[in-house]
Amino acid sequence: MxxxxxxxxxxxxxxxxxxxxxxxxxxxxxxxxxxxxxxxxxxxxxxxxxxxxxxxxxxxxxxxxxxxxxxxxxxxxxxxxxxxxxxxxxxxxxxxxxxxxxxxxxxxxxxxxxxxxxxxxxxxxxxxxxxxxxxxxxxxxxxxxxxxxxxxxxxxxxxxxxxxxxxVMYDAVMYNQDIADKSTLMNDLGLTEKEFYLITVHRAENTEDPERMNNILDAFSKVEGTKVWPIHPRTKNKLKSSGIDLDAIPGLKVIEPIGYLDMLSLEKNAKKILTDSGGVQKEAYFVKTPCVTLRDETEWVETLHQDANILVGADTEKILEAVQAPCHSDYPPIFxxxxxxxxxxxxxxxx
Known part of the structure; x- marks a missing residue:
């Protein structure tokens, strides 16, 4: 065949x-x-x-x-x-x-x-x-x-x-998790396990809407602690053309896109993940890291039902509340x- x-x-x-x-x-x-x-x-x-x-x-x-x-x-x-x-x-x-x-x-x-x-x-x-x-x-x-x-x-x-x-993404995580544990990126970035937030933002509904993007960035600036953002090329170009200076956000480490194994390492070791990515929402669940989703809806409603994911849209206050919410600990095998x-x-x- x-x-x-x-x-x-x-x-x-x-x-x-x-x-x-x-x-x-x-x-x-x-x-x-x-x-x-x-x-x-x-x-x-x-x-x-x-x-x-x-x-x-x-x-x-x-x-x-x-x-x-x-x-x-x-x-x-x-x-x-x-x-x-x-x-x-x-x-x-x-x-x-x-x-x-x-x-x-x-x-x-x-x-x-x-x-x-x-x-x-x-x-x-x-x-x-x-x-x-x-x-x-x-x-x-x-x-x-x-x-x-x-x-x-x-x-x-x-x-x-x-x-x-x-x-099948769960298959991939199970297969690659031990390899990802050998990643040196945590050490290279000076990160400590469960003491940083991981960020990804790339969807057009956020990056193409100045009000939504400004609200999200405002929340990022108010989240205390280290934040790591492997930035999507399209997002980077959009923010640059809008004259937005990410260096002004306290504690933010903006890095270039990274490979899957490095990303898996960051997802596993992050305190929480803030994302608008469908795939990252699932990966967060697979590695048992609480997720805050920067969208108005999600295809992965099961993660919401398990209280492992909080849907906040681009509302600054909701983002901040979700970041401070207690972490969930039970992740049944729903995938x-x-x-x-x-x-x-x-x-x-x-x-």
């Missing part, structure tokens, strides 16, 4: 690690890297660290509007599918790369495998929400990480080949048992 896997962004590289290992035990995999994340620290380093085979195709799409980016990917992916003639096209998550891969495959009548299907924020202003809905509705296999995701699909009358298999990748490949193989 031949599978063409479409990757393009940091979370997808992480998810692909364990799944690719399982696929290649018995099948042929062709990896297509769209180049949606093209900075070396956001892309190449993940292939090296996670021992993912180098891409067979690199589209070098780079930045651009959603329409331009998706169209360029779609054209190139279609050519690759026609050349490779795969049995399945596999896509992850909710990026423009996901949608482009799904559209190209569906037009050519190639069955689509969607890993991390069924997630909904119920906010169609988010491009990710549109991407995931469209992808789910053209997919042959829908592998969901939670019961909530299965229920979301059922409400949209998608019930065939829908499976709750757990989360599977760490062998999701094996389940997925077996189901595809047995079809």
């Amino acid at each position: 031949k599978i063409v896997t479409i990757l393009g962004a940091r979370p997808q590289f992480i998810k692909a690690g364990p799944v690719s290992r399982e696929i290649r035990k018995q099948h042929t995999e062709i990896i297509v890297h769209t180049g949606q994340h093209y900075d070396a620290n956001m892309s190449d380093i993940f292939f090296e660290e996670l021992n993912i085979p180098k891409p067979d195709y690199h589209l070098n799409v780079g930045s651009g509007s959603h329409g331009v980016q998706t169209a360029n990917m779609l054209t190139s992916i279609e050519e690759i599918i026609l050349k490779e003639e795969p049995d399945y096209v596999l896509v992850y998550g909710d990026t423009n790369s996901t949608l482009a891969g799904a559209l190209a495959a569906s037009k050519l009548h190639i069955p689509i495998v969607h890993i991390e299907a069924g997630l909904r924020s119920f906010n169609k202003k988010m491009p990710e929400e549109v991407n995931r809905i469209l992808t789910d509705h053209v997919s042959e296999f829908l592998f969901c990480p939670t019961d909530t995701a299965v229920q979301n699909l059922e409400k949209e009358n998608i019930t065939k080949n829908v499976f709750n298999v757990g989360d 599977g048992d760490g062998n999701t990748s094996e389940k997925i490949v077996k189901m595809i193989s047995d079809k």
Whole structure:
């Protein structure tokens, strides 16, 4: 069996690690890297660290509007599918790369495998929400990480080949945690375990809205103690163009994007994580670090139900209250048992 896997962004590289290992035990995999994340620290380093085979195709799409980016990917992916003639096209998550891969495959009548299907924020202003809905509705296999995701699909009358298999990102954390413990970044930055906050902000709903961004930065300036921010290139450029000086925020250490293993080390050792990233919310849960989510909604509602994650939007006071809230200590295994990748490949193989 031949599978063409479409990757393009940091979370997808992480998810692909364990799944690719399982696929290649018995099948042929062709990896297509769209180049949606093209900075070396956001892309190449993940292939090296996670021992993912180098891409067979690199589209070098780079930045651009959603329409331009998706169209360029779609054209190139279609050519690759026609050349490779795969049995399945596999896509992850909710990026423009996901949608482009799904559209190209569906037009050519190639069955689509969607890993991390069924997630909904119920906010169609988010491009990710549109991407995931469209992808789910053209997919042959829908592998969901939670019961909530299965229920979301059922409400949209998608019930065939829908499976709750757990989360492949949990597989990745379990596989890489011991390696991440060897990271020297904590020492390099002079950090002490559980005595710093970890920050990530990259979503357009925050970075493109001056009022939201100013409220978030105001909260950061009032949070006492050391704060570490591996800054996304787009966020960095946006703040720079707006004339915002992050050096004025007390205790803030702004660093360049880091690899997955270094990030996992920081997540595990942080006192709390403040983020607008879906993937980081989950990783925080996996390593049992309390999370404060800088969004108005989240796809990972299970983390809210467990009181391991607090949703605060861009409200300065809510952010500060969440930072001061007592830490949660119970993290039941709601995202599977760490062998999701094996389940997925077996189901595809047995079809």
